[in-house]
Structures are given as C-alpha cells and as structure tokens.
Amino acid sequence: MKKVIIILAAALLVACNPTAKLPALMSDADAAFEQSDYSKAHTMYAEYISIANANNVKVSDELYLKQAQSCAQLDKLDEATGIYDQLLENDANIKLIAEYAQMLQSNSKFDEEIALWTKHADRIEGSKLVRLKTERLVFLNASKENHEAVIESYNSKGDIDVSKEAQLQYIKALEATDKGAAASKACNTLLKVNPDYTEALEWKAIYYFNKAEKRYKYEMAKYNKNKTAAAYAYLRRDLKKVSADFRIARDGFLKLREIDPTNKTYIKYLKNTYIRLDQKDKAAQLDKLLK
Numbered sequence: 001m002k003k004v005i006i007i008l009a010a011a012l013l014v015a016c017n018p019t020a021k022l023p024a025l026m027s028d029a030d031a032a033f034e035q036s037d038y039s040k041a042h043t044m045y046a047e048y049i050s051i052a053n054a055n056n057v058k059v060s061d062e063l064y065l066k067q068a069q070s071c072a073q074l075d076k077l078d079e080a081t082g083i084y085d086q087l088l089e090n091d092a093n094i095k096l097i098a099e100y101a102q103m104l105q106s107n108s109k110f111d112e113e114i115a116l117w118t119k120h121a122d123r124i125e126g127s128k129l130v131r132l133k134t135e136r137l138v139f140l141n142a143s144k145e146n147h148e149a150v151i152e153s154y155n156s157k158g159d160i161d162v163s164k165e166a167q168l169q170y171i172k173a174l175e176a177t178d179k180g181a182a183a184s185k186a187c188n189t190l191l192k193v194n195p196d197y198t199e200a201l202e203w204k205a206i207y208y209f210n211k212a213e214k215r216y217k218y219e220m221a222k223y224n225k226n227k228t229a230a231a232y233a234y235l236r237r238d239l240k241k242v243s244a245d246f247r248i249a250r251d252g253f254l255k256l257r258e259i260d261p262t263n264k265t266y267i268k269y270l271k272n273t274y275i276r277l278d279q280k281d282k283a284a285q286l287d288k289l290l291k
Helices: 002-016 018-034 038-054 061-073 077-087 096-106 110-119 127-143 147-155 164-176 180-193 198-224 229-259 264-276 280-289
Strands: none
Touching: 018 038, 018 061, 038 061, 061 077, 061 096, 077 096, 096 110, 096 127, 110 127, 127 147, 127 164, 147 164, 164 180, 164 198, 180 198, 198 229, 198 264, 229 264, 264 280
8 A cells, every 4th residue: 555655646746747857867868878779768858858948947068968969879870960069069978079069971972071070160179189170171172072071170270280181181172272392392291291192293293294294385385486596596495394293203103113113104204204205115115015
C-alpha cells in the first residue's frame, strides 16, 4: 500500500510540476547517449528541452551539444545545424566550429561549410583552429576554382604554418590569377622546406617550361616579321633570358625523372626542353624512350 501511495504521490508531483521530471529525463538521456542509442537519446533530450523551455528552465550548452551530436548521428542535419548555429552565437563555444564543419564535410555540404568558416572567420583564434579554417577554405575554394578566395583565405592565416598541399593550392591560385612571379617565389619557399615534394617540383618545372616556351614563340614570331641585323641582336639577347627559364625547367624534370624514371610526361617535357636548349643529341636519346 505504501509503495502505491509513493508512486501516486510522485505522479501527482510531476503532474503539478512538470520540471520535476527533468532530472530523470536528463539521466536517462545521458545514459542512452553514452550507450550510442542516439534515437532514444534524441527523443529524451527533445522532451527535456521542450519542458525546460516551456517552464523557463535554462538548458545547458552541454545538453544542446549532445542533442546536436545525436542529430548528426541520425542524419537530422537541419536540426543539428540549427543547434550548432545557436551554440556558436556564444564566443565561448567557437571551438565547436570544427565539429560542426566536420559534420557538413561528411555530408558533402561544401557550400554550407564555406559559409560557416567565412561567417566566423574573425572570431577564430588559436593556431590549430586557424590552420584548420585556412586549409578547409583553401581546399574548398580550390575545388570550386575560386582562385581569388583561395588567395584571400591563405593570406588571412598570418604566421600560422599550413600543410604543403594547402601551400601548393595557393601557388596554383596565384598562377591562375596571373601572379606568376609570386607563385614561383612561393613555390621556391615550399621546396626549400620540402625538396622532394613531387607535386611542387612538377608545378615548377612545367611552369618554367610553359613560361619559356611562350616567350620563345613570341620572340621568334617578332623576329620573323622583321629579320634585320638589329632585330637579330635583340633576339639573341632575349633568347638568353628564355634559355635561363628552360634550364630551370630542365633541372626540375631531371629531378622528377630521378623520382619516376619511366614517367613519359616528364620524358616528353625534358626532350622538348633539350630541343630548345639546342641539345639535340640528348633530345634524340629521350625520343627513343617514347617509342
């Protein structure tokens, strides 16, 4: 009889005061969350939040975060996004941006991730978080071929070191926006620290080959329109500058062939470089490797 009275009293208490249910709800929800029963946890957290809000009881950021994480596990992305956005209004929660961004990335919400990092960029502090922000914006904008945004994102990093891959995307963005000299300088800096970074070596060798080839064709076309002694003298002078760039390309492709001797792309570039440097014997030797 006593047990029945106690149960009835507890039920009456809950009916008269809904907030009395909150401690048990939180305890059960947390237990479900710890056991990775996210569906149950989500239901109970949702009930807790509903009762608390209806009765002017403050809901902790920790509880909201667990609900956001439950939503993410259940693919309730809109609900999770709303909670994360709410949490990020508080500067103390800015570190949650990494978790939020990871959820967006995992669900291929790349435009939303760009918007997230961009919106909160000025509030992000700490080398680890700044590095993550920089690299994600560099890679995301590079994938969209938004070269100006890549450069802007990279330059906003300050003195923070970023990965060699992010540096290379920055270099490519500089080249794509006709900042070849700056790109070349940045690549030299990258290779000074990572001398065997194949992708950077390849970028540099191809960049200098294309630069030299373009200038070579321009100078020859100009001379062919006006074959005077004076024009020939200017041609010889200008081709010396072109040859210097071809030699840089040559050295790069030689190193690349040490890394990958059978790569036919490197062989073709090197052969054509030797032709421009008037080293026809070496070009012929390489030509045999292409047959």
